[in-house]
Amino acid sequence: MEEKTESMAISKKHRQKAQTQTQEGRRVSVVIPALNEAASLSELFSRLDRVAVDQKYRMQVVLVDDGSTDNTAEVVAAYEPTFIESIVYIRFRRNLGKSVALSEGADQANAELIVTMDADLQDQPEEIPRLVNTIDEGCDVVSGWKRRRNDPLFGKKIPSQVFNWLVRKVLRSPLKDINCGLKAYRREVWDEIRVYGEFHRFIPVLAANRGFRIGEIEVEHRPRKQGVSKYGASRFVKGVLDLLTVYFLNAYRYRPLHFFGVLGGFLGILGFFGGVYLTTLWLLGHAIGTRPLLLLSALLLIIGVQVVLFGLLSQLQIDLFHKTNRDRPKASIVRRDFERANTT
Structure with a gap:
């Protein structure tokens, strides 16, 4: 009962803080890893501009170019944001992978609320307010769930379903779609969890293991219009190997x-x-x-x-x-200090 009361109090505190920030202009950082997605960027920025003005967000967009060979840099330089406060463009000299791109983007983000999404416009920028609202209800991480995937059946849909099933069974995760790139996080999640390889997809599981509150909402998924999918058989195999690694780290890291x-x-x-x-x-x-x-x-x-x-x-x-190192396994904590009231 005490735990439930504390959770309700924290949730109320988050809602009050969110209302204050909304009146002042809610700060949101949108981190977008991209690899040869120049054809989609202008429309993506334009739609993010509309989201920013409709929701009165003070929005920062961090685009991390993961070694693209197309004209991504030129497209970003040519776009003039209307309501987005700033667009930060980071370019890797070579492809380093999505986990590194997301980590670098989170490091450059200046808001307490970080949204990640892919650049291919299969995930919709208009879903961002729903993610933000779920965070305000008390969650620390909110993941999208693509119930209806508009992807090739054998190329992406079936492998993704199999992988999500394995994640639920092996890691006992309640999430239905661990692969969805559309997610929202409180900043402290990225401050505590560092990812590499292909571990970015497991951030909600790693966060839950450290005591963060995890949520999931259904989001719209549309067919790819531009560019080429980066998903393939090798990525599925790497995902399974990373799944085993995450299981071992969660269960036996300290023993x-x-x-x-x-x-x-x-x-x-x-x-x-x-x-x-x-x-x-x-x-x-x-x-x-x-x-x-x-x-x-x-x-x-x-x-x-x-x-x-x-x-x-x-x-x-x-x-x-x-x-x-005079160290111990670090706990994920929420600290609140209460000062004695001055009665004099």
Whole structure:
């Protein structure tokens, strides 16, 4: 009951703060990673301009050019914003990936509320106010859910459905669409969570693991009009490997011995029982020297011991790291200071 009351109080505080900011002009940073999407940028900026004036946002747009080879820079330079306060253009000299682009964009953002979206106009800028309103209701991260995907069936739709199913099962995530690029975050989420590789899609899961409140709303998804999709089979494979990495980091980051100990113990037990079985046969007078099970049992025992020792060494390294740095696993906290009222 106390937890629910505190949550309601925090939510009310967020709404009051949002109302004050709305009267003054709500500051919103929109971070857009782009790779050869020049054909869509003018329309995207124009629609963001309309959102800014309709919602009275003090909007900053951060476009991160992830090594494009088209005329992205020229299109950005030619656009003159009407209601957008500023457009920040960042260009990577080579392609570094979406996670790096989003992280750099978040670093350059000047608002407490950060919205991320793709540049291909499949996600609609007009959905931004709904994301912002959900944040104001008390969420720290809001992810879009593309219930009706307008993508090729075998090229993107089925792989995305399979991947989302794996994420829900492996990470026990309630989100229906982890792949949606349209999301909104409070700034502290990006301050605490750093991503690399293809980890950007897992930010809501990583945030939930640190205690942030996560929400999801259905958003409209339209067919791609310009450019070429960057999604392919290799990205799906990388996503599955990253999924396993996130699972391991969430579950065993500070206790690797729990993982390697169980795995090594299981292998060792298999080898032990194989040895017991062979010993019984030998005592009964059967020859066991040429049986493949003898070699297999010995290998399982040796590998099991090595895996357990590897887990022990990993645990000792983590313990030594925290002692050397006088550090501990950092908690995600919300701090509020209350000063004593002056009665004099």
